[in-house]
Amino acid sequence: MLDTLDRSVQPCPECGTEIRTDPRFVVWCAACDWNMDPGEAEETPGRLERLRRRLARQHGEKLLAEVTAGETLRPRRDGASVLAYTIALAVHGVTAALVVTGILLVVLGWGSALPLVGAVLLGIAWPLRPRFEQLPDDEPVLYRADAPELFALIAEVAEVVGTAGVHAVVVTVDVNASVSTYGLRQRRRLEIGLGLWEILTPQQRIALLGHELGHYANGDTRHGLITANALRSLTTWWYLLSRIPQPTLGEVALNALYLLPRCAVQGVLILLDHLTLRATQRGEYLADSFAARAGSTEAAMGLMDRLLVGGSAASALLREANTKQVARSGNPAREEAWRGLWKRLAAHMDSLPQSEYERQRRCSALRGHSVDTTHPPTHLRRACLLTGAPTAAEVVAAPERQAALDAELAKVRETLAREILNDR
Numbered sequence: 392m393l394d395t396l397d398r399s400v401q402p403c404p405e406c407g408t409e410i411r412t413d414p415r416f417v418v419w420c421a422a423c424d425w426n427m428d429p430g431e432a433e434e435t436p437g438r439l440e441r442l443r444r445r446l447a448r449q450h451g452e453k454l455l456a457e458v459t460a461g462e463t464l465r466p467r468r469d470g471a472s473v474l475a476y477t478i479a480l481a482v483h484g485v486t487a488a489l490v491v492t493g494i495l496l497v498v499l500g501w502g503s504a505l506p507l508v509g510a511v512l513l514g515i516a517w518p519l520r521p522r523f524e525q526l527p528d529d530e531p532v533l534y535r536a537d538a539p540e541l542f543a544l545i546a547e548v549a550e551v552v553g554t555a556g557v558h559a560v561v562v563t564v565d566v567n568a569s570v571s572t573y574g575l576r577q578r579r580r581l582e583i584g585l586g587l588w589e590i591l592t593p594q595q596r597i598a599l600l601g602h603e604l605g606h607y608a609n610g611d612t613r614h615g616l617i618t619a620n621a622l623r624s625l626t627t628w629w630y631l632l633s634r635i636p637q638p639t640l641g642e643v644a645l646n647a648l649y650l651l652p653r654c655a656v657q658g659v660l661i662l663l664d665h666l667t668l669r670a671t672q673r674g675e676y677l678a679d680s681f682a683a684r685a686g687s688t689e690a691a692m693g694l695m696d697r698l699l700v701g702g703s704a705a706s707a708l709l710r711e712a713n714t715k716q717v718a719r720s721g722n723p724a725r726e727e728a729w730r731g732l733w734k735r736l737a738a739h740m741d742s743l744p745q746s747e748y749e750r751q752r753r754c755s756a757l758r759g760h761s762v763d764t765t766h767p768p769t770h771l772r773r774a775c776l777l778t779g780a781p782t783a784a785e786v787v788a789a790p791e792r793q794a795a796l797d798a799e800l801a802k803v804r805e806t807l808a809r810e811i812l813n814d815r
Contacts, residue, residue, distance in 0.1 A: 416703075416747045428754045446668050448768055454669075454676055455771050455778075475666035478659065479621035486624060489516035518627050521620040524573045526559060526580065531803045533560040538799040540792060545581065548600040551785045552681045554608040557581040562803045564708065564811055566590075566701040570603045577616065579607065585807055586704050589733040590697055590740040593788030594690040601685030601786075602694070605678035618667060625660040632656060672767045676775050683776060687784035691776055699751040699769060700743060707739045712811050729808035 403410050403420035412418045419426040489512045496509025526532050535542040538560065546556040557570070558578040565584030573580050581603060588596060632653040635642045682691040697704075711732060756770040766772075 411744075411746070413744050413747070416744070417750065419746075419750055421746065421749060424753065427750055428757055446665060448771075452771060454672055454767065455775050471666045472670055475618060475663055475670075478663050478666070479618045482621040482624050482659070482663075483521065483617070486516055486519045486521075489513070489519070515631070518631075519624045521616070522623065523575055523577075524571055524580075526573055527561060531562045531806055533562065533799075533803070534558075538796075540795040541799055544597070544786070544792065544796065545600060545604070547786055548597060548685045549604050549607075551685045552601055552604045552608050554604055555579070556604075562800070562807065564807050566704045566708075568599055568603050570606050572616070585733065585804065586708055586736070587697070587701065589804075590704055590737050591694065592690070593793050594686050594784060595694045595697065596686075597784065597786050597788055598682040598686030598690040598694045602678045602682035602691070605681030606674060608681070609674035609677040618663070622660070622663060622667075625656060625663065628656045629653070629660060675766050675772065679772055679776055683782040685784065685786050688776055688781040690784065692773065695769065695773055695776070696748050696752075697740070699755060700740070700747060703743060703747075704736060704740055707736055708811055711735070712813065729805065729812050732808040732811065733804055 399412050401410050401412060401418075402408070403423060403425050405420060405425040406423040408420055408422040410418060410420055417426060417429060493509040493512035493516060496505045496512065498509075500506045500509060533541065541560065542556065545560075549556045557580060559573070559580050561580060561582045563582060563584045564586055565582075566586035567582075567584045568587055569582045571580050571582070572578060581600075587599070591599060632649045634646050634649070634653070638646055679691060679695075682694060686694075711728070714728075752770065752773070755768065767775075
């Protein structure tokens with residue numbers, strides 16, 4: 392399904408400058424920024440979210456100033472990281488204390504109400520327990536034997552980054568990519584969203600691998616097993632102690648009882664969030680530098696631009712799914728629509744006008760846009776990549792390698808295309 396292009400010209404209502412419009416995207420003026428960000432007023436983040444965004448911008452600007460001044464980004468264990476790790480251990484200590492106390496009350500308190508209290512404590516401790524991610528059952532998972540060329544490419548990029556490769560690759564339909572660990576042995580997992588992979592050039596894909604694998608090498612404490620689970624536990628505490636809306640008389644008393652513990656949990660959560668945020672932001676800048684080293688500065692910038700307009704890719708996939716649902720049964724063209732899905736997506740993204748990229752860049756600077764509140768604002772990441780001389784690629788996407796990668800991912804492409812179009 393290729394978009395029909397119907398571009399026209401109109402004057403800007405603010406400054407009169409000629410605007411070339413595309414009906415698929417927001418009409419705006421590059422000369423005076425008229426209508427550049429019509430959706431800005433729709434966002435109403437909460438207090439904690441606003442604090443995180445403000446800190447993300449502050450830390451991002453400070454780190455960018457350091458890089459601009461000639462300081463080299465590198466993984467760093469500072470006092471904030473040590474304090475964050477100590478607080479995280481204390482949070483887990485509270486969970487362990489609940490478990491131990493609960494077990495003792497259940498075992499030693501027979502003949503009284505103590506076992507009931509112990510059971511309550513164990514019930515509270517259960518959602519607070521540390522979690523070990525597992526590989527998904529509902530997404531394709533590739534191992535080295537399934538995709539030797541892909542794993543060889545990952546290993547080559549990992550060597551450039553200065554880390555090891557991964558044990559498994561999870562492929563999804565998302566316009567995203569990420570790395571994590573899974574299981575008790577904390578094996579490495581790379582998640583690749585075909586919604587992103589398929590709209591990148593071969594060199595941009597290498598930059599993507601460099602960025603994601605760089606997270607294993609950048610010393611980010613926030614996403615480590617201890618700190619990440621502590622943040623999850625604190626968030627769970629915050630939920631358990633949250634204020635009951637429109638309370639009854641008895642619930643008013645309960646809200647009052649929860650007030651001080653809730654404030655304490657919120658304070659610790661904000662503190663731990665603040666202590667880990669700078670290291671996480673540094674880690675993102677480092678991951679961007681690894682992307683440039685592996686795939687080139689040009690490819691890393693192209694990757695960032697694609698991520699900026701990733702919403703258009705997600706919308707295109709949604710339109711494909713909706714079109715398939717309303718298509719008449721028995722239409723051969725629609726019944727076999729999954730075959731060209733990824734090519735149509737790439738063609739759609741290639742048809743995006745440069746004005747839309749520029750609009751998204753300006754919006755990112757205006758809003759302080761970032762992937763999430765742990766990332767530096769995107770416009771600061773772009774500025775950091777442009778600091779200094781451009782970097783050449785250390786890993787090159789040869790045509791024969793690309794052909795081999797396409798062959799290895801062919802079955803996964805078909806599976807996920809059918810899933811999107813509900814054509815299994």
